[in-house]
Amino acid sequence: MSAPAPLVAASLLDRLAGAQVVVCAGPGGVGKTTTAAALALALAGRGRRVAVVTIDPARRLADALGVGTLGNDPVPVAPGTLAALGVAPPGELWAMMLDPKLTFDGLVAELAPDPQRREAVLANPIYRQISTAAGGSHEFTAVARLHDLDRDPRFDVVVLDTPPSRNALDFLDAPDRIAGFLEGRAVQALLGQGRTGIAARVARRGTNLALGGLRRLTGVEVLEQLATFLAVLGPLTDGFAARAAAVRALLRAPTTRFVVVTGPGPVPAGEAIFFRRHLQAVGMPFTALVVNRVTVLDPASGDGDGGAVGARLAPALGAPLAAKVGRTWDDHRRLAARDAEAVARLSAATGDPTPVVVPMLDHEVFDLPALAAIRDALLAPRS
Template sequence: MSELLAGKRVAICAGSGGVGKTTTSAAIAMGLAAEGARVCVVTIDPARRLADALGIEQLGSDPRRVDDARFEGHGIAIQGELWAMMLDPKHTFDELIEQLAPDEKTRDEILANRIYRELSGAVAGSQEFTAVAKLYELDRSGLFDVIVLDTPPSRNALDFLDAPDRLTGFLEGRALRLFLAPSGLAARVVGRGTSVVFSVLRRVTGVDLMDDLSVFFSALSGVMDGFRERAAGVKALLSDPATTFLIVTSPEREPVEEAIFFRGKLREASMPFGGLVINRVHPLADGDASDEVDETALAAELGGDAALARKVARTLREFRVLARRDSASVARLTRELDEPDPILVPHLDGDVHDVDGLVAMHRHLFADAARRAELLDEAAF
């Protein structure tokens, strides 16, 4: 992993849901921090997996430093700094408005506007756009050597890749231009029919929707150039040579298909692919591809308990079936993703939800090829 991320400022972990993407992101960030880098790991997953894995009660929308003492006694010495945060898309969108507004009056008008409050969470791609906009802001701040981003499942990650273009398309779309044009829809919306509707709404609810619309679109025109510039900057960051995408998957059929699909989308978008991590692999010991198990020998090793030997033999056969499936999946991923040396992490005992689990993953992620092979052999049956 150290070699894959050498010279990179941004590492984006993408893949199917339920494959250990969040814990992989945290383990990568921890490993880089242990090597002396100042690292921030960012998640847009509202679940508490990242906070739990790092032993933090709660993550907020601003980077928070992880106490180095959490790793003492686990064989990991943090030579740099490890920071973590969980993005709140609405909060991040508000921050973006504050940065792009030309003055305080425009900023306050937009943030207080009822139309904006609804639209900021509903515009297609706005949540994904705010995620990469925050990534862009963190990168430009110069506060961190590396930023590791944990993305949503891969189909949503495609929204994440397309977000800059989609939001820019919305801002430059014909419907919005009609509203913003002085002689357009905004000027005609007070026609005889609609004016009656707005008047009734104002009397019944006390809300002057026409006034809200007028203020919103007037104020929005002052930040559109800033949005376009930020979208262009975000798009450039995603394709920058200092950015890399790591695909995280497992050997199951659906995650494998998702990984292949996402790799194809990265190719189409000319996005930089850095490497492949395959979690929860069942490694097969050399010479143990057969389903044949010597139950008599097993019973002798188990003190003559034939019933226990049968159960152990059945479990071993099931494990070998999984191991053959995993071996075929690894071979397919290696071929389809054109990645000859994926990082394999064996199926660990229990769910990875704490520092011990992160350290266990770290051993595989940051070992050299020879050591990774040894660790897989140790985990094989």
């Protein structure tokens, strides 16, 4: 019986055909930011107008794209730079680095019913703490920014680089948590929502009395600040809830694709599998697995062991050095075999029969030519 034909996969770009949002997610330290930028470059090469967004605090994206410092608004990569990498009009590539504080402020300015309400929110001490807090602010503002960019007529597709995987789950769950919080009975009661006339005034008066009593008992002014914050927030809650609901639908839309990025090591591989299962549990579309920094064997190098390699090289290098090269070759073969087994386990666990394998590079990706090399590896035929 003849051996079965190898499974040949559609290219990664083919699997992303029709995508309007591409979310790159996975553990930290596996080249996720670089993968997002390389995918954005590849999509621009297909004539798409692409915005790539990072919330990675390491800020490596600007270095890889050669655009200097990134801010909260997308900046274009120069057409001449893109042309040198094979990207021609109508393809465009824009990049930005999410700034939680500016995004928060912009959302408040958009949703506030009047300038007075906007200034009251922006000046509130509770708001200033929330909008600059390290924990949670990236996830919330990434939700808001993704909503804006998806509706921006300048772009056909948005590529989003997310935090490391467990934090990325916070991003995925943020729309549900935001909506649940704003719809909760406690917040509704504090805001006097669902009541009109005398009932609303009684609810607000009761809230103020309760907070005032707690202040007298504790002497903590934060309770008054919280009361003020909730009072000025009231007219904005419907806008926040609507934004959260829109992004919740966007993350489950058929035009959204999730690419899980990982490495072959046991820790990042375990986190990638965990993330993939969460996607399945919440009904979000998984498109592809990318395994970065994999040790691979050059097919042209043959399959001889270190002893055979050393014997061939001994006349040219001398026996001691040739033997050392042979031992290094055996180590490399063992690493390649280990990584191949890891990729096979990841493939089975995530349900991607032909994951994208990106070989280990001997240098960091800090410029566009190196980024183009990653792009080419991502698009290489797979079987």
